[in-house]
Amino acid sequence: MIGQENLLQLIDTLKSNKFPRFIILEGEKGSGRKTMAREIAKRLNARPVLSGISTEEIRNVINLSYKVSTPTVYILPDADKMHKAAKNALLKVTEEPPEKSYFILTTNNLMYMLSTLISRGTVLKMDKYSRTNKLDYIKLNYSLESFGSNVDFLCDVCDTFPEIDAVIDYNVEEFKAFCATTAGFIVKAPLANALKIPKKLKLKEEDTGYDPTLFMKAVAYNFSQQLITAENRCVIDSLTENIRITLNYINELGIKGIHKLATLDAWILEMRGL
Amino acid sequence: MELAELRTSIVNKDLKNYYMFVGEEVKIMDTYIQQIVSTFNLEPIRAESLNAVYSKLTSNTFGNKMPCYIISNDDEFIKADKVWERMFDLKMKCVVIMLYYKLDKRTTFYKLHNDNGLITEFNVLPSEMLIKYIQKEVDLSQNYCEELIGICKGNLSKILLEVDKIKCLAKAKDVTCNNAYITLIQEGVIFVPATDLLFPFIDAITLCNPQLSYTIWNKIKKVENSMAVLSLLYGNFRNILSVQLAGNVNGICEFTGLTPFQVKLAKEKLGIFSKEELVSIIKTVRKAEKGIKTGLIEEPIAVKYVLTQIFKGAK
8 A cells, every 4th residue: 555654543542442443545546445445344353244225235234234243344435425214223333333344434525424424434535646656556557758858747736546557548749739739729719619628528437538637636736837937927826826717617617516527617617707 | 138139039020028118209119019010910908017917828728819918107016026037937828018117227127127138128219210211291391390309309109290281281281391380380380389489588698689688588487497598608708708899810619718619609699798897797697596596696596686687788
């Protein structure tokens, strides 16, 4: 496992006392929450069981958890997407924890979890991956040298390992060039043309194109690179404002079920001062 | 079993003991049941559930005719997995026809019956065939036939009920069937479902007709999902903005990234709102959508909020 040293240290500390039976592991998509859950199971000498999150599956898991004779860690991924009935069923586990079982729920946003579950469980947060972690990952899976100066781009734009994989899959050079061109285009091109940009991105599952969040992160990176070399006060102010707006909309894209096309349009309009 | 296979088996007098008919096309389903009953000289018996007649399935009959049990939407049977298997092997001395309005194709129940060639689907008939059915009964023009098929969602039973109304009115008032049809639509005797008002609703807003917009919204607000309405509204206003911004450029589709159909629709609504108003509208719609998602705006009032914002300056 690459990174997450602080979290692993915390887990070891918890292990030396009484390890909590009900954990909520919060971290963004691709941050390695399931890998971490398996690592916890390993450190507890328990059997990891990855379960589905339908109400029926949750009820089955709960029934089983009271019957198992060997330590078992039930991993329930994307718990924020669980039906309310499933979340409520889990309350029983938090109140009368089974003897041999542990529950690890993963979520990318605590906001979508029941407050009663949060208050009864132990919330652990995945750490952000450091530059060293990302370099280690690239070294382990790809040839670091082949990316040349694009390694900086990969490390600065991507927050998670799957994001690194995605950008490499796109072709780093092409993706970087597209984002750089588009960064200028958003403000300068006629609005009708600028509004075509979102259509080139993967807004729906069936669409082809770049991931909107990765695209916006790359555009923000581009603005920040320009900022380093900018000398004119006006340019500096304008670039700072562009970065602020872009980061704001990257956050908005993270809202569950948000209309991505409308969010990207709003970003373009705000960048143009409309 | 495909419908054609069922037809052939009836013609070839190949009777099976167990059938399962699935679909919304009840009228055609009934026709086939009557065909089976008359061709094989059966005695049709409607039963509430399979459980109610299960004990009689293997009994000898004392009458001249073999019984044909017709059972509709027996939900208990769907759950009774042990009974399904028994039904396949049962040496029945009768015919059982199970009717279901809808079945989940992912279930073992469906798969098992389908794999055993027992399920016959009765789906909506093609438009051309439905038009023939309508025109066999009344002299209604092709366009109105198509409209009626759309209103009834292709359901032949519903279509024939509406056709009967047309026939009666045309005869009573001594008018043509086309005129009778128009009257029935205008008077609301032929019921147009609210869902069909979604596009007229979007058109009313994009054409800046507050009165019509509010009237339609009051009719459809209970059946339409606010998020879906807002999403459609957003797309429409966005297309209008793109086309309006493009002006008279050559290759407008390429310039805007829209399809020719989207451009055509947007062109019909050009100039009603200014560029600034359109930008403000799409921002408002997005605000409402985001508000629903983040809990800042209650879903039931979101569309009305958008309408108020759009029409606040309208006369």
